Amino acid sequence: MSNNQILGSIDHDKCKVADEICLPDSEQPRIVIVGGGFAGLALVEGLKNKNVQIVLIDRNNFHQFQPLFYQVATSGLEPDSIVFPFRKQIKGYKNVSFRLAEVREIQASTNTVITDKGKLTYDYLVLATGTKTNFFGMEEVERNSLGMKDIRDSLNIRHMMLQNLEQAAITCDDVERDALTNFVIVGGGPAGVEMAGALAEFCKYILPKDYPEYPSSIMNIFLVEAMDKLLIAMSDKASSRTLTYLENLNVTVLLNESVSNYDGKVVQTKNGKRILAKNLIWTAGVKGDFPKGIDQKHVAKGNRLKTDAYLKVEGQENIYAIGDIAALISEETPIGHPQVAQAAIQQGNYLAQMLNNLNNNIPSKSFKYTDKGSLATVGKRKAVADLGKLKFTGYFAWLLWSVVHLMSISGFRNKLLVGFNWAISYFSYEKSNRVIIRNFKRDSTTETPSKNNTNNALEKDKNIQKTQH
Template sequence: MKDTKSGLKTGDLACKISDTICLPDSKLPRVVIIGGGFAGLTLVEKLKHKEVQVILFDKNNFHQFQPLLYQVATSALEPDSIVFPFRKQINGYKNIVFRLAEVEEIQASSNTVVTNKGKVHYDYLVLATGTTTNFFGMDAVEQNSLGMKDIRDSLNIRHMMLQNLEQAAITCDDDERDALTNFVIVGGGPAGVEMAGALAEFCKYILPKDYPEYPASIMNIYLVEASGELLGAMSDKASVKTLKYLGNLGVEVLLNESVTDYDGREVRTKSDKLILARNLIWTAGVKGQFPKGIDEKYLVRGNRLKTDSYLKVEGYENIFAIGDIAAIITEETPKGHPQVAQTAIQQGKYLGNSILNIINNKPIKYFKYKDKGSLATVGKRKAVADIGTFKFGGYFAWLLWSIVHLMSISGFRNRLMVGFNWAVSYFTYEKSNRLIIRNFKKPATTSEESKKSNIKTLEKNTVQ
């Protein structure tokens, strides 16, 4: 039987309309989670089969394994190897509901979240919205470069790189060929270092085979870091080793240097250095992103939400933040905890236990972060590791990095695909995914738009 007003089937299927969003009927406390990254998905796993109803909102229908985005960008992996559908992840979790929607506003006074698909009420709200690329107010750089925060960014980088290499083989202009084959990576953290190493190996092993018409030396890779060392969050030993590894791969590392302007072809730095490059990848900073509705006085550096030691957002009784967006500011952590996957995972597990204890009127303990170490790879068979008091690099560090990342990927099929690709690459250096599936085109700059507008006006006047 069907309800003629709502269009819903009646009977065993208990479903209600909550301002156009249909949700299963439940008398359990409702936990709404915004964001399905490492933090949000870990929290979901912690609350599965518990006496709560969990609603997961995300603007994508998949979880993405961000540490390997650079491998998609450099044609080492296909995107479906590092993404996993939320619905497949929660299959069999009867108390978990996923809805594909973008949360636009939080109305804390009425315990409501407003999405682009409708409204939903909550008993507990968890913000796990992560971060976005921070260009520090440099509009020209933002408009003409590419960040590397999600799978679409990686595919844009891949297509931009391959298209520019193809165009370099066509052009007879030496300066333009240099610009098309030069790559500038801004930011000497793990993402920038790993991207630089992967590009250097592409240059060394793939370029000579695919583009015999010009030497591999034509492709120059610059890594620009504003501070005096790479991998600033790791040990000095890791920084020195990384600098050595990148140097051996032919990467030109510019320390104590920063990009001040970029028009899509010319990179300018604070020391007035000029680099011709059609390829600029920005990994130099991130900033928190979350829906409107949170009082700005509770924001701290990096646009993060200040929380107490229980991950509760200051000023709110039932709103929590976890992962990169959260900042527990104490004497021990004046800048908050590191914005890395292990922090997000630990906070997701912790908050799952805390919410259940709160519901059952049990005491909760404050969050305590356990640093399990840091890893960063610098090309194949080379990596650096800081594990407690052990600081080492080389092949064993790379092997450890590979095992940790492989086991952290969601889904057996994905692990199998990534493991197979890595095995083939280990012996052959082959990157078989060098396909331009769709054309990538950068947004037109203001000057380019102005030129086009003038041309159209001239054409119109000429016709008249």
């Protein structure tokens, strides 16, 4: 050994460190994929063991199954049941590397991405970064409410709910108890509807057993939707049946209503309603989330990246976008494809084939989306399904929803855990994960009104909705 060589050191001729992200040497074209959601993973699956070098970058080291976030939030599932490590996912993929980093900037002129851990170059860049919660510029609402776009959001909702229910059992102040036990969900899409249904079942079946100090009717659930129907993307039959299901579960549904402000204790709507609640869950909108470096003229409504028919970002030669971040604007899709898992997976599969063809000088057809239908559940044994011309509701729709979601979860162990939890819940409505692992504390610089001032204001305001069902 050379006297100048340090024990445990590596050969820097094979792996550059400095300010670059270290990657294996390869003569193959390098495809950098930013984001390991449904679209990103579908692309990885399609390119595995091909004649390309794949680098998957994500700010998390796991894939998360977003359709079941609401079940984690309402204590139905543990978070590790619906997340799956990327490194376990790509085990055995000889041409795929994962790097834990957050991309901050794209420098298209030099084919470089800048991350918080260093930089790396690419031959092709694919943005599959998804979306984040859109509060439509309402800063106070954003500070005082919780979105549901990340597994951590789901845990925050769970801890907020359980802590507030515990505090409600402690306080002797009736107004404070109302605020702690009222829940407002904003947004009548699948996420909002499923969250409202799960909360209503928690209220009906769990609250009486866990909190005998007060009746379950003290927990009021409000679902606020700006449009004139729920599940706006689904059929009228699905929408009306969903409304019936929720009303039968004692959920107060407010249609043609939108939130204008929320100070942490009182929800204000544009039509003048005021709802007393210390729990507000926001599912009303999303916007694209991508690093800087793309000219704003190539950004569509909803902060999505405009692409051509081959999913290439407008104005770019070797940058592509797939999944929720992509907006393929055409006569058939004037606002882009729906931001749902099946569209993301189809785009990931298509781009894998298209890049393989490009690498082998084979022409490709443009992307065509096939709508396989929509499903939404509203509690146990109640769901709605739109499958082309076939539209049905009830038990069989719920059974189909359960099978589709169970088969879509990554990993055999996760499928087993979720299936086992669902089987127990099917017969008992039991939710065994009602534990507060860490205290939830809202990160807000806005001070809420003092209790006495708030109580006086509420007693004077006849429009405040705090009555029990």
